[in-house]
Amino acid sequence: MPSLTQSNIGGPPPVHPELPPGGGGGDGDGGRGSGGGSTRAASMTAIIVVMCASFMTFGAFLSAMVIRRGLSNDWHKFALPRILWYNTIVLILSSIAIEAARRMLKRGRRSYFTPLWTIATVLGTLFLIGQFTAWNQLAAQGVFLVGNPSSAFFHVMTWAHAAHVVGALLAVIYVEFLALKYELGTRGRTWVDASSLFWHFLDVLWLGIMALFVFWA
């Protein structure tokens, strides 16, 4: 097989020949040695794009909810269990902790990082446990997925949110491991920035869901 170079068909692309090709690539594998900066930039762009896609998913749930409520008369509000408020506080605190950890690392105060990140991880886990408790309490009140569209949307949205939290938590725990092994290199720091950004996103998303069910649904 001939070597398939740029110039094989129709000449070189309109890029400056002396400069190295752009970007370094993410995934953690291709990145090493080919300019960590670009890996990082690509990863941060990717996480922002993922956030947009998640946002669209929840936007779809929301518009489905608006239409479903408008089209029928079987909508019943139900009382939110109090634990949801505690969960909200826990999630906000974990966001603060994760942000503090990230900033400490950036300022070079590495020794503060691990404890703060650990607090965030624990609070994140606590949030998930709290969500399970909330679903159980609702079930005890007789509020299930099935039966009433309001509670159906509540379950769908909180499940979808929790699924996102599980994913983010896995990343956060991975960073925790890296931190404990003192292996927070360039790549690890990208993980720190990306996962904390996503964590804030989930925090804001949760506030939106809470507001929705407190004030409207």
Added chain:
Amino acid sequence: MKLPLTHHRTVARLYFWLSLGSVILGVLLSLVMRFHLVYPSKAVGLFQLLWPRGAQGGVMTPELYLSLLTLHGTVMVFFVLTLAPMNAFGNLMLPRQLGAAHMAFPRLNLISFLITLVSFGLLLASVLTEDGGPLSGWTAYPPLSALGAIAGPGQGLGQTLWFFSIGVFCIGALLSSVNVVATVIEMRSPTMPLMAMPIASWNWFITAILSLLSFPVLLAAGMLILLDRLAGTSFFVPAGLMIADYKSPHMGGSPLLWQHLFWFFGHPEVYIAILPGMGIVTTVISAFSGRAIFGRRAMIFATIAIALLGMLVWGHHMFTSGLNPWSAIAFSILTLAIGVPSAVKTFNWLATLWLARGELRLTTPMLFAVGFVSIFVTGGLSGLFLGQPELDAYFHDTYFVVAHFHIIMGIAALFGIFAATFYWFPFLFGKVLNETLGKIHFYLTFVLAYATFLPMHFAGFAGTPRRYADFTSFDFLTPILPLQKGITHAAFALAAVQLLFIGNLIWTLWRGAAAAENPWQTNADNGEAY
């Protein structure tokens, strides 16, 4: 040199083979369907062999027909038109056009493909269930698709697997789009500003953004309908629905809700299928005209305008489903407005061809590119009819719509894929497809495609309904039965002609000589040539 599995060209090849397998499956299904439509009561031994339950004695049941139709539509829309132009050729050329060594996330790229493969497996599983495949078409409208086995054979496990397949497909499409966007934004050569990016890359970029905005909505809708099916919620099923003696326990859902969510995805999806093809056609026309594309900036802005408007017109699929007439007017105006950027693009292609009229080189890829322009205009014109609620009241769910979308989405997008396959084959496999065979293939395909799909407009005028399994048993359709038979014959001929392409492909891969340096002899400085 053996390339790693995560190399963008390897991933491109994987997508290419998956699409090729899918299109062969889709075409074979369509032949069976076309045969059944005009000879519904003829017993065929092969049918009995393939579907012992659905075609007892070799005569197909209407349900079997519908399940084949569903598989055909799903395979074509998702696994051919979405994957080949965007994932196969996007992966192949995007890093190269950007001056990047690889995609932003090579491993994620391979993972996206594997996820798509799982989705394909689930789709195949859905038709291999005991009851046969689902019946509700690629649009899967509830209540039929939401009620489970009571709604018909294949509506149980088969339909459930179908929704899982589509859900998994959404995830694969989303991940690969994340990759494309990150690659375009972060991996471009430092000397290439966005506006200097080749048009094809622009179109892959915009397509990825469209995917990111629309697939999440399909994913969400799919989750809701799966809950309706599996958990007993009522998002999409209205209260008091009776099927034979069975009263559905669902309360207060709305089938229209599904239509809104589905078409919010579905209309952008048709542009996901066509925009990469437009980029390919732009590249090829520019290359074989030996000049830069006319109105480069206008081309880019037209693509952006099409994408933006494309997000706002989903209601034109719902004119007849009790949409508020005021919103119908709004959707109609927005829909017709898409004609403007589409016309800009068409004008720029024609202007490029006109300006280069002495120097045009009608190679196979160029023929397919010019054919694309012709087909795109034909299909766009029927869109202008459908985009008006008063006319759509008649045309909706008739063969006029079938003609419209096969021409503009099926044939136009396929011509884009063919143009790319011939033009970039040296990059894909290091060889050049046979030109003579390619040209014969093009001319026959062009004529037979029109022969197959143009008469469908007339079937639509005559009121032939879409998704019926049999045209012979209705008095009002018997006068146009000869037309339908003609379409079936044309379709068989069209499929047969594709063997030329398959033969070309196999022969070139097996025996073809290695591609020379610059096999198309394109000139280097027209900016779009590679």
